[in-house]
Amino acid sequence: MSGGAVEVRCKGGFLRSIKAGEELVEKIEEISSSYMIRAEDVICSLAEPVENYYLRVNIMKGSREYVLSKMPHDSHASQDERFEEMINVKVRGGEKVEEMKRYVIADIKAAERVMLGSDLFMPGALKVVNGKRGEEVAVVSENGYVVGSGILDIDPSEVNPKKRGIAVRIERSPYKMVKLNSLDIFKEGYIYDQSFPSMLLIHASSPREGDVIADLTASPGGKISHAYEFTRGKAEYYAFDHTNAKVEKVEETMRRLGHENVKVYKADSRSLGKEFPWLSPSFTIVDPPCTGLGNRPRLSFSFEEEEQEVLIRLQKALLSEAIRITSPGGKIVYSTCTLTVEENEGVVEWALKNFPVCAEEPLAPYPRTKLSDFPFARFLPGYHKYPGFFFAVLKKL
Missing domain, CATH: 3.40.50.150 (Vaccinia Virus protein VP39)
Structure with a gap:
């Protein structure tokens, strides 16, 4: 990060204190001032997931009603009347995650997905620290945030960005939503997350x-x-x-x-x-x-x-x-x-x-x-x- 860092305090959510680059804060201030809000409001919103995660129904394959009938009962999915192909899925609060002696370091993009309850997949796993296959581990982003925990599904020697598969099966995360990739309607091409x-x-x-x-x-x-x-x-x-x-x-x-x-x-x-x-x-x-x-x-x-x-x-x-x-x-x-x-x-x-x-x-x-x-x-x-x-x-x- 070039330049210094500014501490941004957020009122709620997963990240209560954010270290943001000075250049980023200045860049956002140029925009937020035209909307009569603070740069801090934008940054704190960026740190949080959207309230509703949207799915696009492949209307050439099935109807929105059919897809909703196949969604898990705890997915909190509902139709959105703005577009015939749109479904929204509620993002819910999850569980508090703690630091652990055993943990896996994940790249930023993978860690952001784990925050929502997604499993950590192999390309995003960078290093296993003190953990063995089958043990509970924390998932830590490469810049130090603990974003989830679950069961390590690989041996430490298997970490390889070119491999595929699940590295950690996530059991706890700050936010929760249905694991879309595991659904049959996803695998069969009825939905696309957009x-x-x-x-x-x-x-x-x-x-x-x-x-x-x-x-x-x-x-x-x-x-x-x-x-x-x-x-x-x-x-x-x-x-x-x-x-x-x-x-x-x-x-x-x-x-x-x-x-x-x-x-x-x-x-x-x-x-x-x-x-x-x-x-x-x-x-x-x-x-x-x-x-x-x-x-x-x-x-x-x-x-x-x-x-x-x-x-x-x-x-x-x-x-x-x-x-x-x-x-x-x-x-x-x-x-x-x-x-x-x-x-x-x-x-x-x-x-x-x-x-x-x-x-x-x-x-x-x-x-x-x-x-x-x-x-x-x-x-x-x-x-x-x-x-x-x-x-x-x-x-x-």
Whole structure:
């Protein structure tokens, strides 16, 4: 973390005291002041999970009523009337977790999932300290937070980021929700876990049957699969990503959901026009790598200006290529799961000044940003009850 740290006190929840980087606090203050809330309110909200976790029903496979009938009775799942495919699952308070002599160190992302009661899977386990297979161990994030406890399911020598499988079967955690990956309806492709803002994006941009739909940064497959279901599989679908692992993840998602008509390619989406000169989508999705500051719950509260600068160059390159390859009259949807103005309003306003595109009014009710005069959507934790998220809908002239 560059710069110093600021102690943020939170009134309740799992983290009562947070060490946040000065740069992060300053960056959030730039945003929160326009919403008349404190940066501390945003940071404390980021440390907590959302009250409702959302699931998207694969309506090409089954109804919402069928999925609800198959959910465990203690899952606290209910239908959400805003979208026909949406179900919400209550996130409940769990149990207090204590430090232990035997523990497993987990990477940040895995530890954040354990906070919600998820098992610790092998890629996220970094080291076993004093524990043996079958013993109770604590799970500690790599920055020192005790996030859960359970039974160690591996030998210490088996820790390997390239392996799969459960490392710790979690029994206690600060928060509780149903373990989705263990459900038959998940394995059989009836549901996909996706936030409300991400689902809103597809409704607000409204791809149509007959469109040629391309997702330039498709992994893990949430947006392209939602577009597939929204158009009832009656369009052309192309998914791109730049590594074998990401491509395999998209393919795995499409297989599970039964979306056989999605064509998946490994490619550098900054130069798709050269590699795929025949591609001329009428609906293009760009959800580029970003600083991810809107994800919640989170255990890391730092910000690196240098990292953001690199990401902004990539975001602009991907959005530029999306505009170039999209057919005239077609739509380009740009989204991120971060908070900064530079990666959101800044990138899209740059595109509006430099390319033949205009900003479209979203086609579904949305929280309009207070940080631009254009009709962009922004979700801000501490002000909204959702993860941080941004999207804009552009039309190519």
